[in-house]
Amino acid sequence: MAKQHDFNGFVGPVGPVSVYKMRGHDGLVMRTKGGAEKNQIKNSPKFELTRKNNAEFGGCSKAGKWIRTELHALQVVTDYNISGPLNALMKHIQLLDTQNEWGRRSILLSRNPRLLEGFNLNRKTPFDTIIPNPARYTLSKDEVNAIIDIPALIPGLNFNAPGNYSQYRFVVILSSIPDFYYGARKYLSYDINYPKDVVEAYQDALSCTEAYSNWYPVTNGSPAINFELQLEEKPQILSYSLMLAIGISFGVMRGEYIEPVKYVGGGKILGMA
Numbered sequence: 001m002a003k004q005h006d007f008n009g010f011v012g013p014v015g016p017v018s019v020y021k022m023r024g025h026d027g028l029v030m031r032t033k034g035g036a037e038k039n040q041i042k043n044s045p046k047f048e049l050t051r052k053n054n055a056e057f058g059g060c061s062k063a064g065k066w067i068r069t070e071l072h073a074l075q076v077v078t079d080y081n082i083s084g085p086l087n088a089l090m091k092h093i094q095l096l097d098t099q100n101e102w103g104r105r106s107i108l109l110s111r112n113p114r115l116l117e118g119f120n121l122n123r124k125t126p127f128d129t130i131i132p133n134p135a136r137y138t139l140s141k142d143e144v145n146a147i148i149d150i151p152a153l154i155p156g157l158n159f160n161a162p163g164n165y166s167q168y169r170f171v172v173i174l175s176s177i178p179d180f181y182y183g184a185r186k187y188l189s190y191d192i193n194y195p196k197d198v199v200e201a202y203q204d205a206l207s208c209t210e211a212y213s214n215w216y217p218v219t220n221g222s223p224a225i226n227f228e229l230q231l232e233e234k235p236q237i238l239s240y241s242l243m244l245a246i247g248i249s250f251g252v253m254r255g256e257y258i259e260p261v262k263y264v265g266g267g268k269i270l271g272m273a
Helices: 038-043 046-069 083-094 196-205
Strands: 011-012 019-020 027-031 138-139 147-152 167-178 181-183 187-188 208-212 225-230 240-254 257-272
Touching: 046 083, 046 167, 046 187, 138 240, 138 257, 147 240, 167 225, 167 257, 181 208, 208 225
Parallel strands: none
Antiparallel strands: 011 019, 019 027, 138 147, 147 225, 167 208, 167 240, 181 187, 240 257
16 A cells, blocks of 8 residues: 655555655656566576576675675765665676676675775765865785774865764774675575685684774864774685775764764775775
8 A cells, every 4th residue: 555755745556556765866766566477487497597697686686785784884874775886886796707607607806806996885975075185095905904094184175074064073994795606506605615614714704893083073174093993803715805995974963962964974985905
């Protein structure tokens, strides 16, 4: 049953059409229902190519979801649904696998990690429009650590704050991202040919760490800031990548507490190794 939504229309099923809201899009989105039955897609020889495409799409979705989960601390500044663009990027990486057959191609981000560098979490205010001076960093896969140096910010010179918010702070993330392989009728975050004990050690070592700066008044800017991030353990096999992400979040005073404003600010994947 359709329901009225903020007096701008109706959301829900309306006959053969579904109406819904999507973050990052103005107004309502409509799509028609239809398509083959689930059993046909699963078993009919006519849908063999569809099954191969679905399997590979599932792998891309799983890889994209892993990255989105690791970027959770920057969800507050993300102003659109990044699932589609991330999945599309994973598909391009998947197509680089020329060893496995169609329907079982791996997503080997570790062989092309820099393809993810610069991925923006914002469309309205990309990170580089807020802070045009680049943040310098070092990223070591051998030591599983990262150092980020953010320059001193001067409002109107190298700091262009969006909107009218009183406070801001930085958020940085360091995370390990596994490659994805087809095995056991689904995509896994490890190669099924690895010994079991190696797989368990590898999965236990996959981790993520994040850090936050102090809050600073927007009108005053901030001094140069240095972050040092270190993962607890190094994965035991090499089929993973390191992801370094940065974001700037804005907030408003609520009494003595500063409340981050959702979907305001900028964030991006700064570096990959």
